[in-house]
Amino acid sequence: RQAQYARLRDREPRTLDGQRIYLRMNAGLPIDVPHLVDSGADGIGLYRTELQFMISSNLPRLHQQIRTYQEIMDTADDKPVVFRTLDIGGDKVLPYIRHTHEPNPALGWRAIRIALDRPALLRTQMRALLRACAGRDLRMMIPFVTDVAELREARGYLNKELAHAKRHGYELPREVHMGAMIEVPSLLWQLDEILPEADFISVGSNDLFQFLFAADRGNANVAARFDPLSLPGLRVLRQIAESAERHKVPLTLCGEIAGRPIEAMALIGLGYRSISMSAASIGPVKAMVLELDAQKLESYVLEWLETGNQSIRARLRDFAEANNI
Ligand code: PEP
Ligand code: MG
Numbered sequence: 001r002q003a004q005y006a007r008l009r010d011r012e013p014r015t016l017d018g019q020r021i022y023l024r025m026n027a028g029l030p031i032d033v034p035h036l037v038d039s040g041a042d043g044i045g046l047y048r049t050e051l052q053f054m055i056s057s058n059l060p061r062l063h064q065q066i067r068t069y070q071e072i073m074d075t076a077d078d079k080p081v082v083f084r085t086l087d088i089g090g091d092k093v094l095p096y097i098r099h100t101h102e103p104n105p106a107l108g109w110r111a112i113r114i115a116l117d118r119p120a121l122l123r124t125q126m127r128a129l130l131r132a133c134a135g136r137d138l139r140m141m142i143p144f145v146t147d148v149a150e151l152r153e154a155r156g157y158l159n160k161e162l163a164h165a166k167r168h169g170y171e172l173p174r175e176v177h178m179g180a181m182i183e184v185p186s187l188l189w190q191l192d193e194i195l196p197e198a199d200f201i202s203v204g205s206n207d208l209f210q211f212l213f214a215a216d217r218g219n220a221n222v223a224a225r226f227d228p229l230s231l232p233g234l235r236v237l238r239q240i241a242e243s244a245e246r247h248k249v250p251l252t253l254c255g256e257i258a259g260r261p262i263e264a265m266a267l268i269g270l271g272y273r274s275i276s277m278s279a280a281s282i283g284p285v286k287a288m289v290l291e292l293d294a295q296k297l298e299s300y301v302l303e304w305l306e307t308g309n310q311s312i313r314a315r316l317r318d319f320a321e322a323n324n325i
Contacts, residue, residue, distance in 0.1 A: 005283025009040035024276035035279035043079035045276025069132030111144030134171040183207035195247035205255025241271035269301030
């Protein structure tokens with residue numbers, strides 16, 4: 001099977017009816033980045049910048065961050081890389097940042113909440129990203145946004161850093177894109193407000209479903225109690241895809257479900273054309289894409305959304321079997 005997937009490496013992921021599906025890779029350390037080449041991924045859809053901070057015994061300095069981001073951009077060559085700004089807190093506590101004990105860390109002081117309370121941290125990271133992407137495209141994504149105002153505030157800091165770079169005569173990136181992760185349910189009711197302010201969005205289904213189904217993503221006792229392909233999960237994912245389409249804002253999903261062929265199939269049926277997963281999943285998901293009639297699948301999935309009353313998982317397995325996928 002591995003050999004079969006390796007043979008698919010240079011095949012463009014296109015469905016039988018000609019839809020281009022962008023299969024991107026999740027990464028977190030520079031050593032992951034060479035997998036971009038051997039997996040044949042369409043760039044990095046999620047680069048978790050916090051990993052460099054987690055393996056370091058002190059706060060990585062500006063020049064260290066620049067070097068890391070430059071190395072990633074060089075390895076990725078001309079493929080797009082989406083850098084997620086620090087997603088610390090929750091279960092990812094840094095020993096050198098003072099953090100009081102929290103009874104519910106997943107709902108606590110984390111990600112953009114820390115960044116906006118400690119703007120020096122965020123601004124240093126933005127400065128490093130701007131410098132590392134000089135002359136290239138910078139794509140930066142803000143995690144754990146709960147309210148549009150947070151994205152606006154982050155953009156304010158980005159503008160300050162752009163002005164700072166200009167003032168000091170640094171070469172700027174060719175383009176700067178700032179996106180938001182959709183992973184806190186409150187954003188589901190602010191899509192029409194946040195989409196016009198975001199250059200792209202990316203669904204963090206790991207956190208989104210944890211909060212939607214009130215099931216701790218790290219607790220094995222509850223992890224199997226809900227199915228992301230049940231009606232509430234499908235409806236939420238569809239609503240996001242429809243809103244992104246309406247506002248003409250590029251959409252990706254970068255949670256674990258993107259890497260499982262049946263779930264990835266459901267996503268394509270719901271209108272997703274860009275999904276990001278671990279490098280090892282690219283081959284199996286691409287094999288599925290190459291056998292898929294996206295139009296036929298989409299009608300099947302949308303009909304199920306109207307009439308179904310349970311998880312679509314079993315029906316998708318039937319669909320796959322009937323269509324030799
Ligand atoms: C997510 O929440 O789905 C996500 C991609 O981010 P992380 O797993 O790092 O929280
Ligand atoms: Mg998340």
